[in-house]
Amino acid sequence: MIALRPPVSGDVPQMRGLLDQLGYPVTESDLRARLAALAPEDLVLVAEQEARLLGVIALHRASILHIGPVARIMTLVVDEAARSGGVGRLLLEAGAAWARQAGCHTLELTSGKQRLRAHAFYEGLGFTASGLRLHRAL
Template sequence: MIAVRPPAPGDAAQMRRLLDQLGYQVTEADLQARLAAATPEDLVLVAADGESLLGVIALHRATILHIGPVARIMTLVVDATARSGGVGRKLVEAGADWARAAGCTALELTSGKQRLRAHAFYEGIGFTASGLRLHRAL
């Protein structure tokens, strides 16, 4: 049975392993520090099957002046062995529930151009392409 819950103190190593599957290299110490720095505008959830983490989602609530409050999915990763099994959908729906309760008018995300399978997943659960993300390092 898959449970969606906030991360427990001992989950950082498994969360790091999941992030690494998408090429997001972060140390366990940095991940723990980022989790500790989360504010009420942030939500992090994991999908767990017993002691094994199958996925993680992180969202941030932001006010967009011309839209109002929105929740942005900052991170979504599902273990390669659990993809297409409903884990991602469960995580997104839990995030959407939080966003609604926080007064958000929309759920949004960005996704790398190369992640075609992820794009199909997002479109399959109701997301539509609506813009272009640009990036500038600081």
């Protein structure tokens, strides 16, 4: 059975491995600092089965462009060996439930253009493409 829960300190090494799979390497000390800096408008959950982390979702709630708050998925990663097994859907549904409870009317995310499999997953869950994300390094 897969359990969803907030991360604990002992999860950091496995979380780091999941973020590496997503293409965002981070040191354990940096990840610990990021988790410690979470605000009340943030949520991080891990999916665990038999002491192994299968996935992570991180969301942020904000309200500036819209009439009500919007929840943005900042991170969603499922272990490569556990993909297509329902873990991503469980994490996303838990994030959506949190967002609804927080008064959000929209759940949004960005995804790299190269992540075609992820796009199909999101579209299968009702997401639609509505914009273009641009960025620049500072």
